[in-house]
Amino acid sequence: MNLGASRHRVGQHRLQPTFASNKAQAMATDTLITAEQFCEMPDHGVLRELVRDEVIEINPPGFRRGAICAAIARSLGNYVVERKTGRVTTNDAGIITRRNPDSVRGADVAYYSYQRIPADQQPARYPARSPELVFEVLSSDDRWSYVLGKVSEYLAADVQAVCVVDPAEETITVYTPEHAPRMLTAQDTLELPGILPGFQVRVAELLAQ
Secondary structure (H helix, E strand, C coil): CCECCCCEEECCEEECECCHHHHHHHHHCCCCCCHHHHHHCCCCCCEEEEECCEEEEECCCCHHHHHHHHHHHHHHHHHHHHHCCEEEEEEEEEEEEECCCCEEEEEEEEEEECCCCCCCCCCCCCCCCCCCEEEEECCCCCCHHHHHHHHHHHHHCCCCEEEEEECCCCEEEEECCCCCCEEEECCCEEECCCCCCCCEEEHHHHHCC
16 A cells, blocks of 8 residues: 655645546546546556546555465465465456445455455456455555545445555554454564465564564
């Protein structure tokens, strides 16, 4: 999770609108940019998200954040392959978190069970359903006010748990709709029994990459 500098702010976190011509065209026709239109926009080699009709650019992750994301995906992937319960996505794969105006977020790592996306379906675009589980790994310039806003957006979109990984503090904070946030330190074990029965991984193992 890493957003570049800009003159616009959401909370205390900096956002950078882009594709102004697309926005201007939408305003001229009195329509909003939909998730489907956002998916069809040309790929200019930059990471982007759609936040309530505003397209923003996201800086590529640093090395350690990328390595931690890979460790999370590997740990979840091993579980999924063994149990055959669903799929894991990475690389900021899009999640529709809001409609009218639309928002599309890119999660660092996400888990979709086969109950939400059946095994015989491979959506080419953004899925109609949200994942059960999302991991967001903080970058050094992320602000908690923005991060918590994004967490709330995921939970409102029917994500069952959001795990925010803070490499600097060596913690993982688990957010769910029903319970208070639960912070784990490097000595703790991450378990998500309501989503991934039997899944266990030491926080230190994910952060040691």
